[in-house]
Amino acid sequence: MPRYTPLVESLPSTVPFVGPETQERARKADFKARLGANECVFGPSPRAAAAMASAALDVWQYADPENYDLKHVLAKHHGVAAENIVVGEGIDGLLGLLVRMLVAQDTPIVTSLGAYPTFNFHVSGFGGKLVTVPYRDDCEDPDAIIAAVHEHNSPLAYFANPDNPMGSFHGKDVISNLINNVPHGSLLCLDEAYCEFAPQEELLPLDVSNERVIRFRTFSKAYGMAGARVAYGIGHVDLIDAFNKVRNHFGVNRLAQAGALAALADQEWLRHVVESVRTSNARIAEIALENGLDPLETHTNFVTIDCLRDSDFAKRVVAELVAQGIFVRMPFVEPQNRCIRISSATDEDLELLAEILPKALSAAQSG
């Protein structure tokens, strides 16, 4: 057997998420609706798709390892310098690099109990010790995060805003206060994957002079390019430059870069998606209410629905929906796992949901 490092030897062989395709193979049937991974069913900008298609014949060339064009266009879009932006293989890839930069054996790292599992996967993968604080009223709790960072002298804390899996959102005053309370020498990882769906006037403006925060954005959600694996971090120039020590320089797919450039240029499509998501979320909430469930307020492209009973019940509802051809997921831990989570979807998908949810609830009740 190869001599793995003691750390790697100690890790389980695991996946943060089981993909819908794995479930499809297990049930020997495709899903009729794909509402479980907060993908953007409204698709990418047709201009982004066209850009990727027309770049296909150029795929024999490696992409520019500096991601120069994309970084510069993003910089202009956000009113920062290109040196404040690092482009990577999805937020998952960037989280892995960030964790690697800050986490050694037994380093305590702070996050919310039930927040993004892939962040936890990376922390464990580099030997860190997770310190988790509970959600408060179904929101991530800034005060508890900061208290834990102080208590454990942690170099890194994770905070998603808007949050997944609950869909909640903190406005700019809360986030500004959170960042200001991060101790010097610690870093807040602010995952803003869903920020395009939040009230834009309530998003905290960027301040790249602040060394205590890095903000992650992605083309996977509102831009509808989850399969392309392209996202970016915005932060202080020194922090951004440090990614060059560890990143896979030629790692970003060439077509993805072409697609991201075109997607960013098509802000009209983005508005169309955001509007479609809003309409869809209202319909999901309506379906939940019609079934006697409680849809939580959302600032994302999904609606988390309180099933108003215990987690066993919610798990049975998810299992029934999956069995009947609708891919959905649910929060992982108490007390959020009394809920199920439905991604924004097309009218057709939601008609199917309206038809199948009552049956799933009924089956779960008698289960």
Added chain:
Amino acid sequence: MPRYTPLVESLPSTVPFVGPETQERARKADFKARLGANECVFGPSPRAAAAMASAALDVWQYADPENYDLKHVLAKHHGVAAENIVVGEGIDGLLGLLVRMLVAQDTPIVTSLGAYPTFNFHVSGFGGKLVTVPYRDDCEDPDAIIAAVHEHNSPLAYFANPDNPMGSFHGKDVISNLINNVPHGSLLCLDEAYCEFAPQEELLPLDVSNERVIRFRTFSKAYGMAGARVAYGIGHVDLIDAFNKVRNHFGVNRLAQAGALAALADQEWLRHVVESVRTSNARIAEIALENGLDPLETHTNFVTIDCLRDSDFAKRVVAELVAQGIFVRMPFVEPQNRCIRISSATDEDLELLAEILPKALSAAQSG
């Protein structure tokens, strides 16, 4: 400042390779011919390009994190089980994962002096200590590699076959012997990125029962998909499974997977590329000879040319070619850096090379 790990703090902010785009921006002009990165100028299979283009609208979906379809088709292609294959974001990405699995602070890792810099980048990035052995007669030296593994009790050695940057190749008897001499508990990383260009009857058959070797293959070279970032490792099921501990499960681009499937199905295009490369390499050798230089034998999609003088001269030749619009690279260390390296190219590209090389040599001679 964030509290980086001592290891990351100690690393330089660096790139293993400067991209041609960086050079184009510096010289404020595009290259006329791109012969420096061993890309496949003959392009991907048109069927692969079409598959990527038609997958573009589906990019809103994450790719299957198991890469199930691609793994199974590759397994059939190679006569192994899907459990013997790990798909990743190019060989660069897979090398990073492999190194992470085996390299801790100060772990001695063996490679050839002047071999693939990205492997070295990863080893240093995880705190390993590189042990390098010289090339012998412009070939990687299996005996020296094995001796160094024994001497330093190293858990990992890198060996490229065919080799980059020299283009040389060891047949199956040599490689079989090399693998058999790897001590138990150590692993040979056999990088076969260029294997489709080598004499197929001289490639060592796969033996996935052997825990002492992992073999890497890629869609970046003969399959013409460098920008797609998709490659794979073939090895013992336990080793392959260990990648699940650390890999970015959703990391492989969805279009890349569609393209790779189509590329693999189009073996006729592969034969066309291999034949085109052979013709091109013969022409490159001819041009070298016409200019009084010595083209080395090659089993890759490039020709390494001995300029028959010192490294300063070869550097001037490269600089002149670059200045006149031809992107080329050269080996990094003595004595291989008496050479320049020209990637296989179109007739048009090589006409340009034939025109510019004499001028570059003349300028370098008077430089």
